[in-house]
Amino acid sequence: MSDPTRFRYRPGFVNSLDVRGWPVTALRTTGRPAATPGSSPGRLLQVIRSRDDWTRQQLLAETGLSRMTLFERLDPLFRAGLVHEAGPAGPTGGRPAALIRFADQGRVVLVLDLDHHTARVAVTDLAGRSLRERELAVDVAGPPDSVLTTACDAGDALLAAGAAETLVGVGVALPGPVSPVTGLLRPATVMPGWDGFPIAAAIAARWPVPVLLENDARAHALGEAADRPGTTPLVAVKYAHGIGAGVVLDGALLCGFDGAAGDIGHIRVTGDDAAPLCRCGRTGCLAAFASGYALLRRRGVTPSSSDDLAARLAASGDLRDGARLLGRTLAGLVALVNPQTIVLGGSLGRLPVVVDEVTAAVRADALERLTGDLEIVASTARHPAAVGMAALVTGHVYAPAAVDALLA
Structure with missing residues (x-):
């Protein structure tokens, strides 16, 4: 798995704030920083974090800094314990160069x-x-x-x-x-x-x-993208008690104007007023038909754990119908985003019957030129x-x- 912690800023995508109220702008997986490499100690650390090992000579070539400036940038990073020397780089015919690494231990x-x-x-x-x-x-x-x-x-x-x-x-x-x-x-x-x-x-x-x-669901999508470096755009679906999705484009997580990107469970799949009532208060939402919560309630069962959810629904015809509706909804997303891969996760999304039904529905509803090379797979990540x-x-x-x- 690639290192998902190698990120750079990309304003307008990631929407979280830390406890101090500082905006967390978008983070993007990449091996190279957006601004001038090494223009500050923080920028230099970003370069160092982009791969496992560097020598000082390699950092000079990568950043274009003078030797004196590089040492000035490195010194506070060493003193703060953010980088460390990790032994010699190997035989070079002369004095071996020391490897510099990000100090992530512990x-x-x-x-x-x-x-x-x-x-x-x-x-x-x-x-x-x-x-x-x-x-x-x-x-x-x-x-x-x-x-x-x-x-x-x-x-x-x-x-x-x-x-x-x-x-x-x-x-x-x-x-x-x-x-x-x-x-x-x-x-x-x-x-x-x-x-x-x-x-x-x-x-x-x-x-x-x-x-x-x-x-x-968006955190889930970012984890799935880290497991598939270079896959873009990637759509990940978390299908369990609820239904949610995330879109990762060139390593950046799309969050939307108001933080609701990927909330596909509340797309109305029918305008029939007699359709099931969704927990959002409307009728006809995808979640009202297809979510694990709705499928169990239809059977008169109180939803409990995710494992229990999969065990109860794995072989049911209701789940097939729900997965088919999910696939038809995703076909619209395929037309908009044109993803390279759709990853189906969550306790229900991983089930082979769901993957089969979603795949068939997407390929039936979306244009062939959008689905010819589209990969639709079950998640293999343990905790994305x-x-x-x-x-x-x-x-x-x-x-x-x-x-x-x-x-x-």
């Missing part, structure tokens, strides 16, 4: 991934690889302070189990839209009572580090939202402006 991110009935809490490294994790039963329709306390208590226990680790930030994935202006959760039908609740501030009261919020949130947190904490401010 630095971790805490990820709280809240689903409708589950909280997945993980401590990850900066690339989003899980070091320790725990899954809890929660109800996001419950009081926000109670849900967050449960998740944060689990996070405390996981952090305490580590040794010689430094927490650099917390990422929170939520099943609702996040305002790009306030950083607060916007009204979400599955999370009554959360609208305007200071999630980031409540978490930062426990851990005084940057706290970033993002929609769970954790990878996505770790990428957002790491990209923010080690953004050039943040590093320069830290060193100043």
